Amino acid sequence: MSSRLRAAIGAGVTAGVVMLACVMTGASRVGAGWASPLRWIAAFFGSEPALIIAGEASGAISTPAVITWGLVIHFATAVAWAWLFLLLTDSLSSLRGWRVALAGLIYGAAVWAIMTLAALRVFDDVMYARVQLLPGIFFGAHLLYGAALASYVGLVHKERLRFRPKLEK
């Protein structure tokens, strides 16, 4: 496994956890329930029934399965975007300190725009409709994702890259 892929998994999972915690807390606070965001994500495969299925309906999958699907899709997407962030920032070796943080925030906003305004409309219309109820929370969660990604890259990945040549000598 390449170091970039390893770093993408670490950064994506870390930033994905931060983002998911923000969205779940927000959804819970507005009365939608903590699991709702995962059900909305799972609607990518399950369409509308993912919003309510709980295991008893014929042909339906169980609630734990819906939540697991939601987690898998969320973290796969988070790692994919983290990989792209690393690809972009690794080529900019001068990107350090506050510049990485700023790049993270801008990247988070860009991911929000692409996911919310384009990808969801095409791939998960059910979630797109629900996101309109909590637009601020979703935007804030993407900014946090970008910030967490930048922090991970700045604090862990870039440091590893900086020390690796010395260690190899």
Add this chain to the structure above:
Amino acid sequence: MKIFERIGAVMLGLAFLLTASEAPAANEAAAFSAIHLTAQAAIQAGELAQARASSAEIRNLGRLVVRDDTELDRRLLGLAAKAGVQLADSPKPGEMQLAELGGLRGAIFDRKFLNFNYGASEALLKQMHDAAGQLALSPLMGLVAIFAPIIRQDQFLSGWCLGHCVPRTKP
């Protein structure tokens, strides 16, 4: 069997629609009140479903309907207050059906609730679109743009549950 269930749901939906919107909303108060009262009826039915439905999916649908329609109503009340519109508290559409639902349990409740919610969603969608078209208020249009797809999802789920969540009666 499934086709008869669907036809039954559509017929009941149309009956609800007729009682909910007998005349087109003539002004802001009437248009806002129609949406408010239908949302209130749907919320009441959703609360009954959470307590009385035999299927976990239908209890979850009840919870979803309560959340969605409560949020719609909350935002509508905010808009009405800003516009200085006084909303009516009665007559609530579907009162007889709600009273009947209150006395039922089990699979029969599940079926009647799904039919009721299908009709209430249909009425709500029509009232929202009528109000947005007649009043041309941009905040109301924004509200309709956000909530119409959500109410349509709830309506779709009622139809889906009729085919998947309610146990079939043996011939």
